[in-house]
Amino acid sequence: MAEPARAKPxxxxxxxxxxxxxxxxxLRLQRCDACANVYFPPRPFCPSCASRKVxxxxxxxxxxxxxxxxxxxxxxxGFTPPYAIAVVExxxxxxxxxxxxxCPQTPEALELDMKLExxxxxxxxxITLPQxxxxxx
Amino acid sequence: MRRNQVAVVGAAETTELGVIPNMSQIQLHADxxxxxxxxxxxKLSDIDGIATAVETPQQIAHYLGIKPTWVxxxxxxxxxxxxxxxxxxxxxxxxLCKTVLITHAESGKSMIGKLPRSTPPDSLxxxxxxxxxxxxxxxxxxxxxxxxxxxxxxxxxxxxxxxxVQREWAAKNPRAxxxxxxxxxxxxxxxxxAYPFRILQCCLxxxxxxxxxxxxxxxxxxxxxxxxxxxxxxxxxxxxxxxxMETFNSSRAFTTAGPLAFKEAGIAHKxxxxxxxxxxxxxxxxxxxGDLGFMPHEExxxxxxxxxxxxxxKLPLNTNGGGLSYMHSGMYxxxxxxxxxxxxxxxxxxxxxxxxxxxxxxxGGMFAAxxxxxxxxxx
Ligand SMILES: [Zn+2]
Numbered sequence: 001m002a003e004p005a006r007a008k009p010x011x012x013x014x015x016x017x018x019x020x021x022x023x024x025x026x027l028r029l030q031r032c033d034a035c036a037n038v039y040f041p042p043r044p045f046c047p048s049c050a051s052r053k054v055x056x057x058x059x060x061x062x063x064x065x066x067x068x069x070x071x072x073x074x075x076x077x078g079f080t081p082p083y084a085i086a087v088v089e090x091x092x093x094x095x096x097x098x099x100x101x102x103c104p105q106t107p108e109a110l111e112l113d114m115k116l117e118x119x120x121x122x123x124x125x126x127i128t129l130p131q132x133x134x135x136x137x
Numbered sequence: 138m139r140r141n142q143v144a145v146v147g148a149a150e151t152t153e154l155g156v157i158p159n160m161s162q163i164q165l166h167a168d169x170x171x172x173x174x175x176x177x178x179x180k181l182s183d184i185d186g187i188a189t190a191v192e193t194p195q196q197i198a199h200y201l202g203i204k205p206t207w208v209x210x211x212x213x214x215x216x217x218x219x220x221x222x223x224x225x226x227x228x229x230x231x232x233l234c235k236t237v238l239i240t241h242a243e244s245g246k247s248m249i250g251k252l253p254r255s256t257p258p259d260s261l262x263x264x265x266x267x268x269x270x271x272x273x274x275x276x277x278x279x280x281x282x283x284x285x286x287x288x289x290x291x292x293x294x295x296x297x298x299x300x301x302v303q304r305e306w307a308a309k310n311p312r313a314x315x316x317x318x319x320x321x322x323x324x325x326x327x328x329x330x331a332y333p334f335r336i337l338q339c340c341l342x343x344x345x346x347x348x349x350x351x352x353x354x355x356x357x358x359x360x361x362x363x364x365x366x367x368x369x370x371x372x373x374x375x376x377x378x379x380x381x382m383e384t385f386n387s388s389r390a391f392t393t394a395g396p397l398a399f400k401e402a403g404i405a406h407k408x409x410x411x412x413x414x415x416x417x418x419x420x421x422x423x424x425x426x427g428d429l430g431f432m433p434h435e436e437x438x439x440x441x442x443x444x445x446x447x448x449x450x451k452l453p454l455n456t457n458g459g460g461l462s463y464m465h466s467g468m469y470x471x472x473x474x475x476x477x478x479x480x481x482x483x484x485x486x487x488x489x490x491x492x493x494x495x496x497x498x499x500x501g502g503m504f505a506a507x508x509x510x511x512x513x514x515x516x
Binding site for chain 1: 276283330
């Protein structure tokens with residue numbers, strides 16, 4: 001029997017650009033053309049001023065570690081505990097959930113506010129997840 | 138809403154709490170409802186309003202044989218029942234109905250007739266949280282706590298004390314699931330669930346239910362039980378995604394609902410004799426004390442660690458033992474309300490002497506929603 005698979009996102013019309021972006025190696029955010037608000041998760045209007053004039057842009061991929069847990073039990077299908085579930089704060093402002101890769105999954109290694117950079121983990125031809133790793137240098 | 142226009146005249150939990158393998162989830166609703174109706178000295182036909190969460194109002198109304206003219210199916214997680222109380226009070230005052238039954242029950246442990254909880258892969262949670270390994274509340278609810286601790290200088294030992302103090306309250310309560318005393322060392326050495334939280338900082342998983350009956354204050358004096366009046370109410374929602382909270386230093390749902398209730402009640406924090414803060418996990422009482430304005434967040438850990446919320450302390454908190462030690466069937470808000478009502482009636486197992494004002498604060502989802510009810514036994 002195959003290993004249980006990790007939960008896989010299914011894009012909607014409003015989020016397709018984000019998942020197209022990660023598949024192309026880009027972290028894409030949206031900015032309001034009217035009030036310059038940068039927001040996440042994706043939607044075709046500005047949650048700050050309600051303008052429908054919004055643009056997609058490529059984010060820097062730079063972030064810092066905002067908070068996390070190291071999950072021991074129960075583990076989600078497709079995950080080997082212990083693993084960190086993190087919330088990262090992007091340099092552009094929005095926060096997103098992610099995992100921290102290329103880093104020991106320990107409180108000592110996972111220091112709040114540590115600098116991170118985006119990495120891309122391909123699940124299949126359609127879905128690539130945005131992940132974060134400690135920033136180099 | 139005007140103060141003290143509506144009262145709780147019936148309140149009861151399921152006959153048993155804990156592990157109830159001989160009842161399905163809707164029967165647990167019915168068991169609690171029948172107990173509350175008996176407590177109020179009413180007949181089923183007297184009920185003209187119904188509110189419930191997770192299960193639909195039509196399910197519970199039909200199962201009980203109730204023909205309502207007012208219905209509320211607000212389902213925002215464990216604080217849904219605080220919102221039901223608020224909505225029911227407004228509806229009774231507006232004359233939409235006279236006698237409202239609010240029910241909760243969950244076969245959280247035995248899982249009999251329990252509705253499945255799932256996250257569709259094309260929902261926002263399914264796209265932007267599930268792929269990163271969240272799996273149930275213990276992997277999500279504690280995510281803000283490390284940030285909160287860093288911002289305010291809260292220690293692991295202080296948060297462990299939340300569980301220790303609540304076990305002291307539970308020891309006084311014959312119906313509490315966990316009664317044996319525990320120490321900070323016990324908490325910090327218990328099984329790791331999701332760092333920084335260990336099993337003694339996570340809620341229990343049990344079966345049970347509860348029900349409330351509300352009517353106008355004018356009618357309340359004709360009922361067999363001492364009326365418990367609704368003095369103030371508040372509610373709000375923020376986000377279903379814990380990762381998208383405005384900040385992890387506070388809950389916007391808390392800072393909206395709590396102060397709204399205090400303002401409506403027209404009371405100051407020093408007037409509060411008894412406090413319930415829904416404790417699905419051990420950090421919630423700290424968030425609650427800060428966000429409801431009892432003290433700055435920086436002081437919340439020390440306040441609990443120094444014993445101010447324990448039996449005999451100046452602010453009795455979670456006096457039934459809470460979700461950590463009393464019971465937690467999945468949506469604990471109903472049990473917090475039941476304990477506030479018992480305290481206001483003067484019949485709680487760990488009764489706070491001469492308590493006149495009780496604040497009952499609930500959370501739904503992972504800080505997704507909040508409801509606050511302030512009760513009094515004086516009109
Ligand atoms: Zn805008």
